Amino acid sequence: MPGPVRVWHRSRVDDVSYVRREYASLDRLEMRRLDRTAWLRFDELDEEQTLLAAIAEVRPRRILDVGCGGARVASTYTAPEVVCVDQSEAAVVAARERGLEAHVADAQALPFDDASFDVVTCSHTLYHLPDKDRVLAEFVRVLRPGGRFAGIYNAPQHLVELWQAVGAEWGRDDFDSESGLVLLRRHFARVERRMRGGAVLWIGRDDLQRYLDAYVELIGPLAAPDGPYPFVATRAKCVFVADV
Secondary structure, three states: OOOOOEEOOHHHOOOHHHHHHHOOOOHHHHHOOHHHOOEEEEOOOOHHHHHHHHHHOOOOOEEEEEOOOOOOOHHHOOOOEEEEEEOOHHHHHHHHHOOOEEEEOOOOOOOOOOOOEEEEEOOOOHHHOOOHHHHHHHHHHHEEEEEEEEEEEEOOOOOHHHHHHOOEEOOOOOOOOOHHHHHHHOOOOEEEEEEEEEEEEEOOHHHHHHHHHOOHHHHOOOOOOOOOOOEEEEEEEEEEEEEO
C-alpha cells in the first residue's frame, strides 16, 4: 500500500527561482528520461520520431528549439540551421558541445527578428513558463508565414499507475495534451494532436528508485514500491503540430 499522499504543488513548476535551481545542472533532467532506467514499449512511432516527422513535412531551412535542455533531440534535426535557446547556462553549454548555435534567452522575449524561422520546437517546457500566451505569441512572431510549431507533451494518463503506487498526487500539467490544445488554438490557425502511447517497464526496485530520485526537488523524496516487479506503467504522450 502507498504511504501518505504527497501533493505536488504546481506553483513550484512555474516558479522562476525553482526552475533556475532545478536546471542549474542537467543531472536530474537526464535521469527523468525513462530510457535511462526502464524498458519502453511503443504502439507505433514514438513521440520523438513523430516530432521529427512533423518537422520534416515542412522542409525547414531554419529551426529554433526553445528550452533545449541537453539538446539531444535538437541535435537530430535535419535542417541547414538549428538554433537553441534555454534559460539554463548548463543547457546552453551542452548544446554548444553538440556543435549547435545556442543562447541563454527568455522564451517570453526571444532575441530574434520577426519571421526568421521556419519551425519552432518546444518540448516539456511550456508548463514551466508562467505567461504561456506571451510565449506562444513570441513563437508566432518569429515564425515565417506558414511556419510551424511542434512540441512533445504529456497526456493526463502518463505514468498514472506509478504516481498512484508511490502515493504522489501528481497535479495536472497546465500545458498538457488537453490544456495545451486550448492555448495553442488562441495563436495558431491550425492545431493537430498526434497521440502516442505504449508502456514503460522497470525491471527492479533499484531502477525505479533512481527514476523517482530525479523528482526529489519537485515533490520531495519518494520510495519505490516493494513490488511486484517488473513494474509497468502507461506511457501517454502527445505531439502538438500547429501552423501559423
